[in-house]
Amino acid sequence: MGSTNLITDASTQSYGKLIGLDTKHSTPPVNAYVSVDDQLLIFMSATQANIAVTVNARLLLPDGTIVPNTWNFNTNAFRSGVSFAAALPECFILSMVVTANVNSGGRSVYVTVTLARPPIGNSVQNQVLMQGYASLQIPLSWPNGVNQTNLDCVGNIRSITGSTPAAGANISETVPNNARWLLRAFTFSITNSATVANRVPLLQFTDGTNVFAVCGANSALTANQTILASYTWGVPNQLPNATVLVTALSEFLFLSAGFKIQTAVANLQAGDQLTAPQYLVEEWLCP
C-alpha cells in the first residue's frame, strides 16, 4: 500500500494526460492485483426477482490507464442465491462499488463480491472484496467499505398480510425459504359463532412440527363476540375494551425457514371465523 510512490514521472501517461505513472517501478496502490485467470464472482440473494444489481469498478491496466467498468446482473427469484462470474483483464482493481435498484429502507438485496478462480460453482475464492445489503442510496464499497454478514445487522422490516383460513380453522404462516424472521407484532380478528364456549386465542410457534413456544391471552372470548387480537412486544396482557385483546409476544424468538407461526384458539368452534392476519417481521436473507 505505497501510495507515496504512485505519482512519479511522465514516462507513461494516463488517458487523461494529466498524471503520469511509472508502471515499471510503482508499488501496487491496492492489494487487489488480478491476472487474466482471476474472475470477479458476484453472489446475490434478494426477496424479489429481477432487481438490477450494478458493479462499478476502476481498473488500473498494465499500460497505466485507468478505465471504468460496469457489470449489470439481475437477482434470482425468492431469496435463492445466484452467482455470476465476470472475466477480468490483468490489472489492479482501484475501487469498486455495488448498488442494487431498491431504496435504502429495505435490506432486501444481499451481495457478496469475491475474487475467485474458475470454474464457477466450484471456484476457489481468494478474497472477499465486499459483502452486505446493498441499495441505491447505500452502496457497498471497496476498499473503504465495511463487510457485513447477512445476519449481523438490522433486518428488513416487513408488514405481511397472511392467509385467511376457512371457518373453524386456525391461521398458519410459514417462514419462507432462505429467510430468517423475528416476529415483532401479529394481529387477527376473530368472529365467534353463536355456539356457547369460552375461546382463548393462543399464538404458538413450531419448527414445522413441534411447538416450542406459546403466547396466551388471559381473557376468554364468548359466543357472538368479535374481537381484534393483538400480540406485540413490551405490553401487559389486557382487554382495554370489548373489541381489542392485547397480549404480550415473546421477544427474541428467531424463526428459521419452515418454522410456523400459528394461532391455536382453545375451544375454537366450527362456525368461528379468523380473518385479517397481519404481522410485522424483521427479515434477514439466509441463502
Add this chain to the structure above:
Amino acid sequence: MPVSHRFKCNACRAEYFDTMPDGTTYAHVCGNPPVRRKKGKPAEFIGRDENTKVDKRGLVAGIKSQGTGVTCLTDGRLEEPAWISALYKHIAAREEKSNA
C-alpha cells in the same frame, strides 16, 4: 409494481393475496396440512406449499407442492399467482437454453 390478486387455496380453502404492498411475493403454505391416508402407507401431504424447491444442481425447480390448485377470486383468467407462472416460464427458458 406488480398487481396483487386474491386467491383461494382449493386444498385448505384459505384466502390470500399473492403480492405484498412492498412488492414481495407471498408464498402460501396450507396450515392444517390436508393429508390422504391409505391403509398401510404413511399419510401423504396433498396440501399446497408455494415455497420454491431446488433440484440436484441447486437451481430453482418450481414450487414444492401444487396441492389441488388455487382459484383466483379477483381475476378469473388467472390459474395461479403471476409470480409462479413467471417462475415456470423462467425455468422452461433456462432448460431450453441449457439443452441447446
